[in-house]
Amino acid sequence: MSTRAERLAQPLMTDVVTATAEKYGVCIRPFTMEVGDLDTGELKYIPIPCGTTIESACGPCARKARALRMTQCREGWHLDEEPAIDKTPPTRDHTELMTYRADLVAAYRDSEEEDLREEIHSVDEELRALGVRGRLPSVDAPIKRAPQRSTKRRQEAPNLPRRKVERRTVGREYAGGFRPSMFVTLTCDTYGPVRNDGTPINPDRYDYRRAARDAIHFASLVDRWWQNLRRVVGWDVQYFATIEPQRRIAPHLHAALRGSIPHEVLRQVTAATYLQVWWPPHDELVYRDRLPVWDNGHFVDPDTRRPLMPWAEAIDQVPQPAHVATFGTQVHSKGILGGSDQAGRHIGYLTKYSVILLLHTGWHDRFPPPPRRRAYASGHRA
Ligand SMILES: [Zn+2]
Numbered sequence: 512m513s514t515r516a517e518r519l520a521q522p523l524m525t526d527v528v529t530a531t532a533e534k535y536g537v538c539i540r541p542f543t544m545e546v547g548d549l550d551t552g553e554l555k556y557i558p559i560p561c562g563t564t565i566e567s568a569c570g571p572c573a574r575k576a577r578a579l580r581m582t583q584c585r586e587g588w589h590l591d592e593e594p595a596i597d598k599t600p601p602t603r604d605h606t607e608l609m610t611y612r613a614d615l616v617a618a619y620r621d622s623e624e625e626d627l628r629e630e631i632h633s634v635d636e637e638l639r640a641l642g643v644r645g646r647l648p649s650v651d652a653p654i655k656r657a658p659q660r661s662t663k664r665r666q667e668a669p670n671l672p673r674r675k676v677e678r679r680t681v682g683r684e685y686a687g688g689f690r691p692s693m694f695v696t697l698t699c700d701t702y703g704p705v706r707n708d709g710t711p712i713n714p715d716r717y718d719y720r721r722a723a724r725d726a727i728h729f730a731s732l733v734d735r736w737w738q739n740l741r742r743v744v745g746w747d748v749q750y751f752a753t754i755e756p757q758r759r760i761a762p763h764l765h766a767a768l769r770g771s772i773p774h775e776v777l778r779q780v781t782a783a784t785y786l787q788v789w790w791p792p793h794d795e796l797v798y799r800d801r802l803p804v805w806d807n808g809h810f811v812d813p814d815t816r817r818p819l820m821p822w823a824e825a826i827d828q829v830p831q832p833a834h835v836a837t838f839g840t841q842v843h844s845k846g847i848l849g850g851s852d853q854a855g856r857h858i859g860y861l862t863k864y865s866v867i868l869l870l871h872t873g874w875h876d877r878f879p880p881p882p883r884r885r886a887y888a889s890g891h892r893a
């Protein structure tokens with residue numbers, strides 16, 4: 512007989528399974544996918560790796576993902592010739608089927624007849640069989656109309672020179688055959704002085720509100736920055752980037768950028784880039800304890816039962832942006848040569864595990880990110 516303490520000290524079966532999976536480098540928390548055999552009708556369950564990028568969630572998958580990211584980063588950063596993408600142009604079969612599908616969808620939206628729906632699905636299967644990739648528009652999706660916006664809402668970068676963007680992603684070669692690429696870091700603005708541990712020195716004067724809003728919209732601001740940069744330099748700049756929190760929690764961007772751009776240009780683009788957020792006012796918390804309730808297709812006030820204004824309508828009535836996000840003035844950039852120790856070190860910064868808030872994987876042209884497997888998993892976690 513063993514004592515309770517001895518029994519408690521023994522490893523749990525799940526721990527043993529996890530450790531064994533770790534040892535052999537396979538996923539420790541796979542999804543199960545239900546697969547039907549079309550001939551026999553038999554159902555099978557196949558384990559699919561979770562594919563996480565976070566090491567604490569699944570070490571083997573995170574290490575695999577990191578190795579892939581490092582390869583993507585290294586191979587894309589210092590390319591010296593344009594990556595070629597050989598896409599087969601659509602054939603007549605493709606376009607005819609797609610036209611037929613569009614007619615079916617229109618008919619289905621009018622009549623909602625189940626037969627039409629099935630026919631659409633069989634057309635989808637045919638298109639897939641013909642090798643068409645990507646998502647087909649859903650049969651049931653409502654047709655979205657773009658909201659009418661006045662022209663004053665268009666976001667421009669007025670103080671920047673503008674060139675037509677060439678179809679080029681590779682940087683120029685310099686005398687002596689050098690073709691450096693860049694490592695760039697952008698930060699958020701300052702919201703008040705902070706201590707070494709990142710906490711505000713004067714919490715009453717620290718602009719928490721702006722810090723939070725800048726963080727929420729940082730990714731969109733970054734998108735705007737790339738657009739502006741491409742217009743200014745006149746070629747289709749490609750990058751591999753991560754957004755991480757600094758010690759003061761504000762996000763910042765590290766990017767490997769293909770080709771080289773003068774620091775002064777990067778600084779000007781950063782200073783001129785801003786993002787207007789056309790959200791309805793959201794300074795005040797309106798519902799604290801009694802929340803709106805869902806009733807007959809819309810949210811209503813819990814007391815008056817009056818419908819709340821829908822988002823799209825509220826946005827149309829906004830007189831001015833609720834927030835304008837900008838970068839901080841500090842811009843770090845340096846030129847880095849392919850294959851150097853420095854390049855390896857910076858690829859390391861870009862492919863850390865745990866701190867990444869958002870990853871812009873790949874170079875949009877040559878290394879597409881791996882497919883998101885989760886979408887296909889019909890089962891649940893084993
Ligand atoms: Zn895993």
